[in-house]
Amino acid sequence: MFPVEDDSQLAIVTVANKYSPSNFWNGRWRSSYIYSPASGQLTGTINVDVHYYEDGNVRLLTNKEVAASVGSTAAEVVRAIAQAEKKYQEDLNRAFGGLAEGAFKSLRRQLPITRQKIEWEKISGYRLGQDIGGGRSR
Numbered sequence: 001m002f003p004v005e006d007d008s009q010l011a012i013v014t015v016a017n018k019y020s021p022s023n024f025w026n027g028r029w030r031s032s033y034i035y036s037p038a039s040g041q042l043t044g045t046i047n048v049d050v051h052y053y054e055d056g057n058v059r060l061l062t063n064k065e066v067a068a069s070v071g072s073t074a075a076e077v078v079r080a081i082a083q084a085e086k087k088y089q090e091d092l093n094r095a096f097g098g099l100a101e102g103a104f105k106s107l108r109r110q111l112p113i114t115r116q117k118i119e120w121e122k123i124s125g126y127r128l129g130q131d132i133g134g135g136r137s138r
Contacts, residue, residue, distance in 0.1 A: 001078070010036055012034075012035060016028070016029045024053050025054075031085060033066070040070055040079060041067070042067070042081070043065075043066065044081075046066060047062070048060065048062050069122060078119045094122050
C-alpha cells in the first residue's frame, strides 16, 4: 500500500505466485486498486495468469475490472477487496466446470470411427484396417 495523487488516494497492490513444476503448472494472481478516502470509491483490476505445460502449452490470462463504494475504515476496504476477489475466483471455477463438461468434452471423440467401443483386453488381436476400420487392408 502506498499513497498516490499527491497523497489524496491510496494504491493497494497484492501479488501471489504459485509454482508447481512437478505438476507442470505455474500461476500468478495480481490485484491493484486505487482507494479514494474522500469519495469512498475503490477501483481496480484483478489479473490471473496460469500456465499449464505438460504435453503442450495451455495458458489462461484474464483480468477483471472492479469498482465499489466502501466506507472509510481499513476493515471495510479489505472486506470489499476480499469479496470482489472471492466472487471472481468463484466465477472462474464455474467457467472451468462448464468447459470441462461442455466444450472440452465435445472435443473428444466418444466412440471410435466404427461407433463401437474398443475392447482393450483384446487390443493385441485387432488388425489395422480390417477389425477396427471395417475396410480393406492393403
